Amino acid sequence: MPSSASAPSRARSARPGYRAVLRAPHAGRTFGAALLGRLSYGVVPLALLLAVRDATGSYSAAGAAMALFGLASVLLSPVRAALVDRHGPRRALPPMAVLYSALLLAVAAATARPGTAPAALAALVVAAGACTPPLGPVMRTLWRRLLPDPDLLRRAYSLDGVAEELLFVSGPLLVGLLLPLVGPAGAVVAGAALLLTGALLLVASPLAAPHPRGGDREERQAGADGAAGGGRGRRAGRLGGGRALRSAVLAAAVTGLALGALDLMVVAFAEQQGRPEAVGWVLAALSVGSAVGGLGLGALDRPLPNAVRLPLFTAGLGVALAAAGLAPNLLLLGAAVALAGLFVSPALTTSYLVADEAVAPDARTRAGAWVNTAVNAGSATGGATVGLLVGHLPLPLCFALAAAPALAAVPALRTRDFGGARSRRKSDPAPDPAP
Incomplete structure (x- = not known):
């Protein structure tokens, strides 16, 4: 009798939760790498805004540059994602991450001293926005590959969405900590480093490898x-x-x-x-x-x-x-x-x-x-x-x-x-x- 009475409780305890999501093969490693890279999305916009303002002395120039950065990043996101779908994360993400980081480093160098032409800064910022790697969509695609079970996939997407929102809250806080130490240009460099490191660690995960047998x-x-x-x-x-x-x-x-x-x-x-x-x-x-x-x-x-x-x-x-x-x-x-x-x-x-x-x-x-x-x-x-x-x-x-x-x-x-x-x-x- 005790066994039949306890069966429902055992069934309830066996239901998979968030721990089961993170315990899936390579899930914790891959998710951690994606979050590290995506933290850059919370750091870079504010760091760029402050860096361009310091270099030009103009809030209007900084605001215009950031508007262009956002437009280039958002409107070209499906194009970049199509490259990932066509060539796979391991072939498509590293070139994007390297180019994006290099352009951010160029912005940091150009804003490290005042007097840089606003048009030149705007061109660099727009180019960087156009190359933003789609780490969020890639991670969600990898969740689907890893967790075909609908309940686990729903938990994974919920966890992913909450973590991403927390990153956008913590990113500006990190910029605030970096400003007294390295200034706005240094915060831009930090954002570039986060993105590049996270993207490379992500594609190094076995989950990012092409499926076997073609x-x-x-x-x-x-x-x-x-x-x-x-x-x-x-x-x-x-x-x-x-x-x-x-x-x-x-x-x-x-x-x-x-x-x-x-x-x-x-x-x-x-x-x-x-x-x-x-x-x-x-x-x-x-x-x-x-x-x-x-x-x-x-x-x-x-x-x-x-x-x-x-x-x-x-x-x-x-x-x-x-x-x-x-x-x-x-x-x-x-x-x-x-x-x-x-x-x-x-x-x-x-x-x-x-x-x-x-x-x-x-x-x-x-x-x-x-x-x-x-x-x-x-x-x-x-x-x-x-x-x-x-x-x-x-x-x-x-x-x-x-x-x-x-x-x-x-x-x-x-x-x-x-x-x-x-x-x-x-x-x-x-x-x-x-x-």
């Missing part, structure tokens, strides 16, 4: 066969993905738009309250909420299907963001922002999962890059749009307008099925049918 070629053929079986006639090498991929990109874009708008609105709210120093802890509440939401999603044993989660999390973010505009003080604003954060990481994690499952194996890095591009483009658009509205409209109305795209996207995200078993059957090599 794995890349087999993956492309599997994708072509799966697409043909699905009746879509998609040729190998093309992105495809259909409505599922479009939904993932749309959800990521409106999430990024909400985040970009929120940053500026929190600044405006804190200034209205006469406490601009409170901006840091309010935005920290957003990060904490996002981390809790992401880890909570990964810890669920039986989550809702992707087709339900994606519109649900997007709607939750929109409602929470609109409600934040009604907060009467900073304390309640922080609570509302933390509530909004609960939906951020789950929405982005689900977007990546949907995109990953919607396309053929040889297009997964590109699909992830499109989601990543949508987040960044949405964030830039949200910040720029709200920047035009704040000061001309009441702040609660600005919050409502920033929430509107997420709420308006919900009907387009509601569909009967995507990102589930049907998508996997179209994109993954299927076992031979039984006779």
Whole structure:
């Protein structure tokens, strides 16, 4: 009798968690290398901004250079990801990482002394942005290769998303520690070193090796066969993905738009309250909420299907963001922002999962890059749009307008099925049918 009574508890304890993700073969080593390189993404933008400002003495020149850097990095991300899909991480990432790091070193050298022409600095910064290696999409592709089990993959993506968000918080803190020691140019050098080291360690992992027996070629053929079986006639090498991929990109874009708008609105709210120093802890509440939401999603044993989660999390973010505009003080604003954060990481994690499952194996890095591009483009658009509205409209109305795209996207995200078993059957090599 004791054995039958204890069977459910043993089953529950045997369910795989985050420890199982990191204990998978080579997972900890590969993930650590990717995080080391991705820490550069949190260091470089602020370091470049400060370095260009010091060299030119102009905030406008520094802002313009960083806008160009961001545009080059975001808009060309799918192109760089396509190179990784075509040639594999070991062949595509090292040249990108070396060139990107070399260009950052050139920027550091040019900004080490004042008087450098702003146009020359802008050219170097744009070239560096164009070469930014897609370490995030590559790592998510490697997670899929390592963890075909859907539950483990969901946990891996949740862990990856939370860790990436923490890197973007800790990156500026690292710059703050480096500035008194090496100055802005030295912080740029540190960012280049982080990226190069992480990228080289990542491609040295056995997970980054081509699949045995012509794995890349087999993956492309599997994708072509799966697409043909699905009746879509998609040729190998093309992105495809259909409505599922479009939904993932749309959800990521409106999430990024909400985040970009929120940053500026929190600044405006804190200034209205006469406490601009409170901006840091309010935005920290957003990060904490996002981390809790992401880890909570990964810890669920039986989550809702992707087709339900994606519109649900997007709607939750929109409602929470609109409600934040009604907060009467900073304390309640922080609570509302933390509530909004609960939906951020789950929405982005689900977007990546949907995109990953919607396309053929040889297009997964590109699909992830499109989601990543949508987040960044949405964030830039949200910040720029709200920047035009704040000061001309009441702040609660600005919050409502920033929430509107997420709420308006919900009907387009509601569909009967995507990102589930049907998508996997179209994109993954299927076992031979039984006779």
